[in-house]
Amino acid sequence: MSVTAARVAPAPGHLMRREMAEQPQRVAAAFAGVVAKADGLGHLVGAARHILLLGRGSSRSASTYAVEAFRSLAATPAATISPAHLAWSISTDLHGALVVAVSQSGESTEILAAARAARSRGADLVVVTNSPDSALAQLVVDEHRVLFRAGQELAVPATKSFTTSLACLLGIAASTRPELLAKAATAVPELMARVLDDESTRIDVSEATDFVCAGEGFAQAVGEEGAIKLRETLSLPVASFETSEFLHGSINSVRRGTAVLLSSSDPVGEHLSDQAAVGAAHRGARTVTVSSAHRSRADHHVRIPAVPPHWAPFLGVLPLQRAAHDAALVRGLDPDTPAGLTKVTRIDEAGG
């Protein structure tokens, strides 16, 4: 390679690194955007009998977070639902439901179809998307549209679009609780910057032959998102579990060479992570915990700042993003452009 070529050829992972580093400022912008709409959103959430979350990939992980947020912060029943299933298979009446559709691109066929179907069956609709010009954004009036404000995301593994979508969803779930929302909007970006700057949050799982991610409560979303990052950057099958479900049998499937990454957001989650770490280590696996606990029974513990459970995923996902990036580099892969993946996934509309 000539010196000139070396100068202009971007290093593998440069996009993902840049986008990871942008997260604090982008999350701050996302919070500001949703805070400005909190009044109107609060009315919708308050009126909802229940809430259905539509999302795929990283937006699906974010939806898992949102289920917890709606349950815990708004005392409103919430669940994720398959967009394809809602759009094309079932014809449930949705009067009284608030449907929240989450999509980075805002162009996913199934999310669009599900959002339209939901509204035609009587649901209120809020869209959460990065692109104000997308088809999804155009489905609703401005008051029902919450923007990631992540800027363009070029690396295939979503990082800043994931954490900004968390901010949007927290904003919707806490829209009737201005003090709680203001606190998160102020504190979370700074805490994220602190974790990103902290070299001690680095996780080395480059030696592992397979991976399992788990998390409980708010941290379940971190486990799901961590598994997606590892699948994307390493092209390996990675299962994710609720930690207590993992303990219930599936822990038996780990072995020497498995890296088990356990995230938690509260003392019960930490306790479950510790049990899972001990059990997995007993079977030869390498174990890593990510939490604010002072101590851990895992081989390696990444300590994040102690925060309310609903803030923890903003911090806990950062070491997993970096672990997926680093493991790809060690294997000679470019995390920015995993083989066979593109930024927008399209699923054909179902035939009869």
Next chain:
Amino acid sequence: MSVTAARVAPAPGHLMRREMAEQPQRVAAAFAGVVAKADGLGHLVGAARHILLLGRGSSRSASTYAVEAFRSLAATPAATISPAHLAWSISTDLHGALVVAVSQSGESTEILAAARAARSRGADLVVVTNSPDSALAQLVVDEHRVLFRAGQELAVPATKSFTTSLACLLGIAASTRPELLAKAATAVPELMARVLDDESTRIDVSEATDFVCAGEGFAQAVGEEGAIKLRETLSLPVASFETSEFLHGSINSVRRGTAVLLSSSDPVGEHLSDQAAVGAAHRGARTVTVSSAHRSRADHHVRIPAVPPHWAPFLGVLPLQRAAHDAALVRGLDPDTPAGLTKVTRIDEAGG
């Protein structure tokens, strides 16, 4: 080995085989039991603002089925929730909720704690369990107790206790629709017997080095349960996905040596399975579809009888149970007693 020893030593998998074969009669008994309680259960379901399902392992897969059943057949919002999380982490008020706790043994610490917590916070409670004498069964009056009627289950991989719990949950979800429930109670056991007797439903995945299971809608539960069976009998990590979520990126993680098992319960699910089969085969994986479709784009198609979507999991799970059993035997493992697994899982109560 002496001739005498050979005569008395049971063949590997004999318990699992016997219990799989018992399923039609046991499911018929479960239906009869829940039909007898339909009036009282119907009042509870009708009064519920939303329904929360508590289950772990195979009872968790059954809970995934129940979420669909409550949504589709009772038009009631439903979601699974981590028992540990409900019991020990969050303090949501649950007035207006119906909590359905599913547990084969009825002795799981976290399910018991969650069921008690749910009731103390105002929820109605229904328990679904195999054991009328269990601590869980004793929590409620007879009208709120639905029994698997599976008899004793000795093989560690749950088969008859899974399908009988499906019958109980369908019975609760359809408790206000006697005609629909009567139809299922009559037809499903016979159809199960037909599938069990049909040698063409045999799946050979013994050569695979790793596995992925997926399903959509009602069949999502089949994917989850199939993954648990394979994890249990082969001690391998096996991920399960909603089929449309699998298509959204995770399909990239399959490779030569992966067996991808795709279940569906309606034409949209079949369409998604076909897309997933084509994409996975393109990456070198071996693909199997299980559905009532006449044709499939997978390497191997297991055709089950055409039935309403909510019946499909009773039939679709049978080939996966047998596949897990057969793959273990080929590998010289005994599916009845997987290494390191026991029938009742206990999770320590969380400390502070």
